[in-house]
Amino acid sequence: MWQRYKFYLFIFFNQYKGAIKQTPTLYYLCKSMLNDYLKYRKARVNAHGIHSPFVFEFYNEIVKKHQTEIDPKIEALRANLVRSEKKISFNELGAGSRKGTEKERTVKSIAKHAAITPKFGGLLARICRFYNVETVLEFGTSLGIGTSYLAKHSKRITTMEGCDSVLELANENVKTLGYDHVKSKLGEFSTLLNQFERDTIFDLIYIDGNHRLEPTLEYFEFALNHSHNDTFISLDEIYWSEEMKLAWEKIKADERINVSLDLFRMGIVCKRTGQRKQDFVLKF
Numbered sequence: 069m070w071q072r073y074k075f076y077l078f079i080f081f082n083q084y085k086g087a088i089k090q091t092p093t094l095y096y097l098c099k100s101m102l103n104d105y106l107k108y109r110k111a112r113v114n115a116h117g118i119h120s121p122f123v124f125e126f127y128n129e130i131v132k133k134h135q136t137e138i139d140p141k142i143e144a145l146r147a148n149l150v151r152s153e154k155k156i157s158f159n160e161l162g163a164g165s166r167k168g169t170e171k172e173r174t175v176k177s178i179a180k181h182a183a184i185t186p187k188f189g190g191l192l193a194r195i196c197r198f199y200n201v202e203t204v205l206e207f208g209t210s211l212g213i214g215t216s217y218l219a220k221h222s223k224r225i226t227t228m229e230g231c232d233s234v235l236e237l238a239n240e241n242v243k244t245l246g247y248d249h250v251k252s253k254l255g256e257f258s259t260l261l262n263q264f265e266r267d268t269i270f271d272l273i274y275i276d277g278n279h280r281l282e283p284t285l286e287y288f289e290f291a292l293n294h295s296h297n298d299t300f301i302s303l304d305e306i307y308w309s310e311e312m313k314l315a316w317e318k319i320k321a322d323e324r325i326n327v328s329l330d331l332f333r334m335g336i337v338c339k340r341t342g343q344r345k346q347d348f349v350l351k352f
């Protein structure tokens with residue numbers, strides 16, 4: 069039994085190493101997240117527990133192939149950023165990272181605490197490749213790591229970021245990697261959302277910024293209005309806080325959503341009208 073718990077603890081601490089080290093409410097967070105993680109472990113299924121053909125295919129092609137699409141060039145760029153002691157001014161918007169809200173941060177700290185992990189970056193790239201995703205919208209560019217994974221197999225991507233110095237660096241990073249189909253927008257998400265034409269539709273929308281209840285629901289509403297039946301709406305950090313947990317519950321329960329996929333750190337929903345409404349907790 070203890071061996072098992074040690075394994076859970078190891079995975080948990082590895083995944084949230086940064087937050088655990090920095091937060092003053094360390095104990096509460098560890099306890100609550102560990103509980104959530106254990107619940108997730110208990111509920112998660114592999115291919116044998118999936119009866120929906122769409123989710124079965126998603127599991128086999130996207131979730132199971134977790135080694136593919138982790139990009140050496142993007143990871144080399146990440147490695148450089150994680151070593152960078154360069155300081156940039158950082159006007160933290162939204163709920164922010166648990167790393168704090170200081171006005172100046174090192175690039176190293178942002179790369180360590182805000183960027184998508186290789187595992188989830190690879191997952192987004194696989195979705196784009198397998199489902200022929202052409203148009204993408206990303207909430208929260210940060211240093212452009214997630215943007216780059218999304219850009220790998222898509223045709224047009226728009227990414228939004230509120231902090232100018234971070235976005236400047238992200239633009240450089242994305243350019244260095246040779247992705248010239250990325251359009252970045254600087255500003256507060258809610259303001260930028262008003263600038264999209266009503267009939268703009270995306271194949272994938274990645275919500276990864278301002279992890280609070282009301283804003284997340286507002287972004288989700290926008291996502292629904294700008295998606296087709298098969299659009300993937302992906303939300304990061306669905307167990308990050310009580311507010312995010314509530315947001316995830318509400319999104320899953322929304323009657324316009326028929327498929328929800330819980331990968332613990334990330335949640336993905338699709339409208340898929342015509343399919344029986346079902347929630348899946350997938351082993352990843």
Ligand SMILES: C[S@@+](CC[C@H](N)C(=O)[O-])C[C@H]1O[C@@H](n2cnc3c(N)ncnc32)[C@H](O)[C@@H]1O
Nearest residue numbers: 161162183184208210214229230256257277278
């Ligand atoms: C977790 S980071 C994004 C990481 C990135 N998606 C990746 O995968 O590497 C969240 C970013 O969203 C930005 N952000 C948060 N709330 C925002 C808001 N209300 N408007 C604009 N930008 C915001 C923050 O400045 C931060 O850089």
